[in-house]
Amino acid sequence: MLCGTYQPYYDRLVQDAPFLTSDGRLSEQLVDKITLQLNRVYPQILTNKEAEKFRNPKSPLQARLVELLRHLQKKGDRDCQEFYRALQNNADQLYITLPSRKKRETSDSTEVHNDQEKYILNARGPMFFLACFSVAAGLAFLMHFYSPDAKVAVGTRKVVGFSAIGFGRHVRNILLSYMEDTSRKN
Incomplete structure (x- = not known):
């Protein structure tokens, strides 16, 4: 998984x-x-001759390893990536403890924390937004049709009465009280 802080394999090596x-x-x-x-x-990262050179038991392990890493760095990022893949396949515990992995894991965890902080205002979700919008639209509808200077048609009272069925108890009570007030005025 790539993150915003991508580090090339060459630099990691x-x-x-x-x-x-x-x-x-x-x-x-x-x-x-x-x-x-x-x-x-x-495709082959190391030729047969290079592989024999880096596996030669006559030279010290430390020298062979340093040469192998330098050789991979000279060849490029893709070859360094294959080295990391081979290291993970053969020594997963060592791969996990690499300094570059620890650095990436800490930067990944801070990115996740920052993303959570960004969306903290949206924690209630889309249904909360829809509910608030519906209440605001309903109140605007009521204010428009039940203002003292506007005449309410008989059919609109029926629509408001039936729409009260779909709302919660508190909103339903408000809609029904408006209906009763307008029916008393007429």
């Missing part, structure tokens, strides 16, 4: 590289699994 290369974060087996997955993904 730059931010996470020190965390990933620190001692003990990634085991040799895990680096081999990630390298193999990047080698087998279509």
Whole structure:
């Protein structure tokens, strides 16, 4: 899910590289699994020769990992994204604890909180609006037809009387009292 604060995978990898290369974060087996997955993904992120180079047990794990991350950064954002996908597939617990993920999660939660603050005025929903609008329209209707200087037709009293059936108890009482007042005046 993309948010308003999208961070390219290249930048995320730059931010996470020190965390990933620190001692003990990634085991040799895990680096081999990630390298193999990047080698087998279509289109290939790593060629067979590059995969052999990054899986070479003769060179230290730390050096291979640093080279792998630099190589992916040089290739671009899509390749960095595939690295993150491979990391998530093979080491989900480590993926969750990445510094870039923690930063994104906190910014996502503040965005959700800000969205809730934006809509706090609309908490009552559309039915509340319709009810208020109906009451206002009904009062305007009553004021127009039952003003002292206007003559009310006999048919309009019947319409107001039947429309009172659809309203709540309080509105119904008001409409019926207006009907009684106008019938007394006539």
